[in-house]
Amino acid sequence: MQDSDAILQERVNQEYKYGWVTDIEQDIFPPGLNEDVIRALSAKKKEPEWLTEWRLKAYRHWLNMKQPDWAKLQVSPIDYQAISYYAAPKSKEDGPKSLDDIDPEIRATYDKLGIPLVEQMALAGIAVDAVFDSVSVATTFRAKLEELGIIFCSFSEAVREHPDLVKKYLGSVVPYTDNFFATLNSAVFSDGSFCYVPKGVRCPMELSTYFRINAGNTGQFERTLLVADENSYVSYLEGCTAPMRDENQLHAAVVELVALDGAQIKYSTVQNWYPGDAQGKGGIYNFVTKRGKAMKGAKLSWTQVETGSAITWKYPSCILQGDNSVGEFYSVALSSLKQQADTGTKMVHIGKNTRSTIVSKGISAMLGQNTYRGQVLIGKNADNARNYSQCDSMLMGSECGAHTFPYIDVKNPSGQVEHEASTSKINEDQIFYCRQRGISTEDAVSMIVNGFCKEVLQELPMEFAVEAQKLLGISLEGSVG
Amino acid sequence: MPNETDYVSRFEAASKNADEPSWLAELRRKAIDDFQRQGFPTTKNEWWRDTSVKAIVESDFRDADGSPDVPKPLVNAATLEGAIGGHRVAFVNGKFSDELSHIGALPEGVFVGRLSDFAKAHPDKFEQLLAKTAKTDDAPFAALNTAFWRDGACVFVPKGQSIDETVHIVYLTQTNGHATIDHPRNLIVLEDDAKADVIEHYVGMDKCLAYFNNVVTEVVMGERAFLDHLKLQQESPCAFHVATMEIRQRGKSNFATNSISLGGRLVRNDFSTALDGEFIESTMDGLFLVDGEQHVDHHTKIDHLMPNCHSFETFKGILGGKSRGVFNGRIYVEKDAQKTDAKQTSRNLLLSKDATANARPQLEIYADDVKCTHGATIGQLDSNALFYLRSRGIGEAEAYKILVYAFAGDMIHRIKNLGARETLEAKLIELLPKATYLEEAS
Structure with a gap:
C-alpha cells in the first residue's frame, strides 16, 4: 500500500511540475490527447479545479470506452491523437478579407437563401465588426435579457461568472460516463452556450448564438447547457441554414436541457455543415449527444432539420421524469450525395401521465443512407403514459437507402404506444402534375418534399422555417431528373 | 455449470460411434466449430438483447430418451387426435413413434415421414438439401442443432404433386425425472407447382420439469409452390423452446405460416425467409398468449431480393402475469427489389402491471x-368498445374477456385446418390470462 501511495504521489507531483506550465503561452496545442493536455486546456480557460477534475474523470473513463459501431454508418477510423484539442479563437484578421475571397459556390447558396450581404460577410468569417449591425443589436438584446434576470453567455463565461449554476447542472442530464462521444466531449469541450431562465420568466425572444457576443469559433467540441427554472419558457435556436465554413472534421457536441417544474424549452436546430463532395470525400462527422430532463409538468420540444454533414449520429432525447411532463421530437433528416444519417430520439417515460410525440421525416437521395433509430420506453410506474410515433421515409433514386429501427418497450399496462412508419418513393404523378403546369422538376421536387416535411417545418420559428424550406430545395438539387 | 465446452466434448464422444456419410460428418463438424466460435448468445448481442438464454446455458440437460409411459387418451388429447386428421408423423422424446404415427396413401413420388428414412431412400436429394437453407455461421442454436440432430420429419413433394390432407408433425416430450434436450430437425421441400399443408406441433406432458427443444425447420419452395404452415407450440410451462425456421422461396410461390404460441417458459421463434424470385407472396402471422413467468420472443426476417414481391406480417401478443413478449421483425429490401409491397404489424395487449412488451x-x-409500412401498438383495448359492452349490461370482466377473445380470435380464424381451428378456439377461452390490471385498478 505504502509503495503504491508513494508512486501515486510521485505521479501527481510530476504532472504538476511539467505539463501545462510551458504550454500556456501557445495559441494552439500540438495534436494529441492526454491528461496534461486536458490540464493545460483547463488552465488556459482559467477553469476552477472542480471542472478540471471533472474533465479528467471523464478522460479516464473515456480511455476504457470503445467507439460505438451499432449505428448504420460507415465511419472511417478516427485518430483521436491526431486532433489538436485547443486552438485560441482565431482573430478575425486571419479570415478572408472580402466576399470576393469566398468560394463562389457558397456565395451562390447564400444568394439563393436570400441572406443579406452583411450577414453573408459574418457567416463567411469576414471581419465586419465595425459595420455589422447585429453586434449593436446583440448588445441591446443582451441588456433586455439581463433586465429579466436571464443569463445567456458563452460556457466559459458562465464557468467564471456563475460557477454554482454550472456546477449544479453540468452533467446532470448527460453524465460524463454517458457514451463514447459525450465522454470525450466532457473531457475536452471547447466552449458553447449557457442559458439560465429564472423562475416564472418567459424569455421574450428566440435565443440564438447569433445574438451572442463572442459566439465565434466555439470549436469542434461544443457544450450547451440550458436551464429553465420553474414555470419559465425559452425557445432556443441552434445552427444556421447557411453552409458553415469549418476546418474540423470531427464534431462531438453535447447539449443538456433541464426543464424544472412547469418549465418549457423549445430547442430548434438547423444543421447544414459541409456534407463532403459527391465521392464522399471530406465532410463533417457529426456525433452529437442531446438530452433533456423534464420535471413535473414540464415540456421539452426538439425540432431539427438535418441536411448537412457527411455523417450524422444524433438522438435528441427526453427524460420525462416528472408527472405530466411532455416530450416532443420533430425531425427532418435529408441525406443526399454520399451522406449517412443515423438519427432519432429516445423518449423515456418515468413519471405518470407523461406524453410524447415523435414525427420523423427521412429523405434519401442519390447515394444517401438515412436511418431512423428511436426508443420509446414506458417505465413500470409511468401510469397512463402515451406515445405516438410516426416515421416516414421518402426515397429518390435507386441507389439510396431508408431504414427504420424503432425500439418500443412497455412495462405498464395503462401505457399506450403507437408507432407507424412508411417508406415510399417520391410520387411521380405529383411531379407530373406540377410539370404540366409549367413548374420545373426541381421546383416540383422541392415543393413535394416541403409538403412531406410540413408537419416538422411548421414547428420551427418562422424565419427559420422559411430558410429551412429553401434549404431542402437546394440540398436536393440535381437528385431527380 | 455446463457451458459450450461441454457440448463440444459431448459432440466428440458422440461422433466416434456415428455411422454416417462423410459429407454429413463434415457438416456436423463445421456446425460444432461454428457453435464453439459463437458460443451461446448473450443479451449484448443485438439479435438477442431482449431474451437471455442464461437459464438454458446453466441447465444440465441429458439427451432425451426412451418412450414415456403416457396414457393414450392423454396423448390423443394433447395431439389433437381426430381434430386435425390427415397424415401424422409423431416423435416422443426425440424418437419416432410408430404407435402414434400414421401415414396414409400418398401420390407418386411424395415422401412424408422420418428425415432419417428420407436420407436412406433419397441420399442424393438429402445431401443437396440438408442445411442449405438454415446456415450455421451466424446462428448458434441452428449450429447446435445441425451438430446434434438425430431425427425429425420430412415432407417432400415433387414437381406438380400435392398432398391433399394435412401433414401433422408432432413432437411429444415427457421427461423421466431429469431435464432433457433434443434437436428436432425438419425438412419441407416443395418442388415447382407442388402443394402441401403442414402443421408443426410441439406438446409437453410435464407440468414442472425443464426440458429443451432446439428445433430447426428448413423449407425449400420451387416456383409456384404453395405451402400453408401452422406452428402450434404447447410445450410444458417449464420448457425451453428455441426454433429456427428458414424458408427459401422461388418465383410465384406462396408461403403462409401462423405461429400460435401458448406454452413454454422461454420460447424463441426465428422465422426468416428469402424471396428469391418475382411475384412471390409470403405471409407470417403469429399469436402468443402468455402468463406467469413466460417469455416469448418472435424474430422475423423477410428478405426481398427480387422485384414485385409481397409480404405480410401480423403478430399479436396477450400478456398477463409477469410475462414478457418480444417481437422483432425486419423487412429487408434489396436494391433490385423494386415494386415491393411489404406490410408489418405488431400489436400487444398488456393485462398486468408486471408484464412487459417489446416491439x-x-x-x-x-x-x-x-x-x-409497419406499425406497432402496445397498450389497452379500446375503451369505447368496452363502454359499449358495459352499456349493454355486460360486466366489466366479462366485457374485457370478450374483447380480448376478439383480439386473439382474429389470428385463430386464419388457421385453415378446420379441426385445429375449432380446438384452438375452445382452448383460447380456457387460456385467456386474467386481466389482473383491472382488479388492481378498481
Whole structure:
C-alpha cells in the first residue's frame, strides 16, 4: 500500500511540475490527447479545479470506452491523437478579407437563401465588426435579457461568472460516463452556450448564438447547457441554414436541457455543415449527444432539420421524469450525395401521465443512407403514459437507402404506444402534375418534399422555417431528373 | 455449470460411434466449430438483447430418451387426435413413434415421414438439401442443432404433386425425472407447382420439469409452390423452446405460416425467409398468449431480393402475469427489389402491471419504388368498445374477456385446418390470462 501511495504521489507531483506550465503561452496545442493536455486546456480557460477534475474523470473513463459501431454508418477510423484539442479563437484578421475571397459556390447558396450581404460577410468569417449591425443589436438584446434576470453567455463565461449554476447542472442530464462521444466531449469541450431562465420568466425572444457576443469559433467540441427554472419558457435556436465554413472534421457536441417544474424549452436546430463532395470525400462527422430532463409538468420540444454533414449520429432525447411532463421530437433528416444519417430520439417515460410525440421525416437521395433509430420506453410506474410515433421515409433514386429501427418497450399496462412508419418513393404523378403546369422538376421536387416535411417545418420559428424550406430545395438539387 | 465446452466434448464422444456419410460428418463438424466460435448468445448481442438464454446455458440437460409411459387418451388429447386428421408423423422424446404415427396413401413420388428414412431412400436429394437453407455461421442454436440432430420429419413433394390432407408433425416430450434436450430437425421441400399443408406441433406432458427443444425447420419452395404452415407450440410451462425456421422461396410461390404460441417458459421463434424470385407472396402471422413467468420472443426476417414481391406480417401478443413478449421483425429490401409491397404489424395487449412488451419493427430499404409500412401498438383495448359492452349490461370482466377473445380470435380464424381451428378456439377461452390490471385498478 505504502509503495503504491508513494508512486501515486510521485505521479501527481510530476504532472504538476511539467505539463501545462510551458504550454500556456501557445495559441494552439500540438495534436494529441492526454491528461496534461486536458490540464493545460483547463488552465488556459482559467477553469476552477472542480471542472478540471471533472474533465479528467471523464478522460479516464473515456480511455476504457470503445467507439460505438451499432449505428448504420460507415465511419472511417478516427485518430483521436491526431486532433489538436485547443486552438485560441482565431482573430478575425486571419479570415478572408472580402466576399470576393469566398468560394463562389457558397456565395451562390447564400444568394439563393436570400441572406443579406452583411450577414453573408459574418457567416463567411469576414471581419465586419465595425459595420455589422447585429453586434449593436446583440448588445441591446443582451441588456433586455439581463433586465429579466436571464443569463445567456458563452460556457466559459458562465464557468467564471456563475460557477454554482454550472456546477449544479453540468452533467446532470448527460453524465460524463454517458457514451463514447459525450465522454470525450466532457473531457475536452471547447466552449458553447449557457442559458439560465429564472423562475416564472418567459424569455421574450428566440435565443440564438447569433445574438451572442463572442459566439465565434466555439470549436469542434461544443457544450450547451440550458436551464429553465420553474414555470419559465425559452425557445432556443441552434445552427444556421447557411453552409458553415469549418476546418474540423470531427464534431462531438453535447447539449443538456433541464426543464424544472412547469418549465418549457423549445430547442430548434438547423444543421447544414459541409456534407463532403459527391465521392464522399471530406465532410463533417457529426456525433452529437442531446438530452433533456423534464420535471413535473414540464415540456421539452426538439425540432431539427438535418441536411448537412457527411455523417450524422444524433438522438435528441427526453427524460420525462416528472408527472405530466411532455416530450416532443420533430425531425427532418435529408441525406443526399454520399451522406449517412443515423438519427432519432429516445423518449423515456418515468413519471405518470407523461406524453410524447415523435414525427420523423427521412429523405434519401442519390447515394444517401438515412436511418431512423428511436426508443420509446414506458417505465413500470409511468401510469397512463402515451406515445405516438410516426416515421416516414421518402426515397429518390435507386441507389439510396431508408431504414427504420424503432425500439418500443412497455412495462405498464395503462401505457399506450403507437408507432407507424412508411417508406415510399417520391410520387411521380405529383411531379407530373406540377410539370404540366409549367413548374420545373426541381421546383416540383422541392415543393413535394416541403409538403412531406410540413408537419416538422411548421414547428420551427418562422424565419427559420422559411430558410429551412429553401434549404431542402437546394440540398436536393440535381437528385431527380 | 455446463457451458459450450461441454457440448463440444459431448459432440466428440458422440461422433466416434456415428455411422454416417462423410459429407454429413463434415457438416456436423463445421456446425460444432461454428457453435464453439459463437458460443451461446448473450443479451449484448443485438439479435438477442431482449431474451437471455442464461437459464438454458446453466441447465444440465441429458439427451432425451426412451418412450414415456403416457396414457393414450392423454396423448390423443394433447395431439389433437381426430381434430386435425390427415397424415401424422409423431416423435416422443426425440424418437419416432410408430404407435402414434400414421401415414396414409400418398401420390407418386411424395415422401412424408422420418428425415432419417428420407436420407436412406433419397441420399442424393438429402445431401443437396440438408442445411442449405438454415446456415450455421451466424446462428448458434441452428449450429447446435445441425451438430446434434438425430431425427425429425420430412415432407417432400415433387414437381406438380400435392398432398391433399394435412401433414401433422408432432413432437411429444415427457421427461423421466431429469431435464432433457433434443434437436428436432425438419425438412419441407416443395418442388415447382407442388402443394402441401403442414402443421408443426410441439406438446409437453410435464407440468414442472425443464426440458429443451432446439428445433430447426428448413423449407425449400420451387416456383409456384404453395405451402400453408401452422406452428402450434404447447410445450410444458417449464420448457425451453428455441426454433429456427428458414424458408427459401422461388418465383410465384406462396408461403403462409401462423405461429400460435401458448406454452413454454422461454420460447424463441426465428422465422426468416428469402424471396428469391418475382411475384412471390409470403405471409407470417403469429399469436402468443402468455402468463406467469413466460417469455416469448418472435424474430422475423423477410428478405426481398427480387422485384414485385409481397409480404405480410401480423403478430399479436396477450400478456398477463409477469410475462414478457418480444417481437422483432425486419423487412429487408434489396436494391433490385423494386415494386415491393411489404406490410408489418405488431400489436400487444398488456393485462398486468408486471408484464412487459417489446416491439422492434424494422425496415431496411435500398430500393426506391417500394411501398413498405409497419406499425406497432402496445397498450389497452379500446375503451369505447368496452363502454359499449358495459352499456349493454355486460360486466366489466366479462366485457374485457370478450374483447380480448376478439383480439386473439382474429389470428385463430386464419388457421385453415378446420379441426385445429375449432380446438384452438375452445382452448383460447380456457387460456385467456386474467386481466389482473383491472382488479388492481378498481
